[in-house]
Amino acid sequence: MYVNGILRMTSRTDEEWSEIFSQFFNVEEVTYFAWDGEDEETRRIFVMSKK
Numbered sequence: 001m002y003v004n005g006i007l008r009m010t011s012r013t014d015e016e017w018s019e020i021f022s023q024f025f026n027v028e029e030v031t032y033f034a035w036d037g038e039d040e041e042t043r044r045i046f047v048m049s050k051k
């Protein structure tokens with residue numbers, strides 16, 4: 001689902017996303033974070049470089 005041009009509400013593993021992105025990008029690293037008030041760091045940032 002896209003909301004305001006941002007892909008949201010899609011659950012895939014890090015490996016699945018890395019494979020999808022790998023068509024166009026090199027996945028350099030995946031880091032995790034939590035918004036203020038969240039106990040667990042379940043949100044992800046994929047750091048990529050263009051192929």
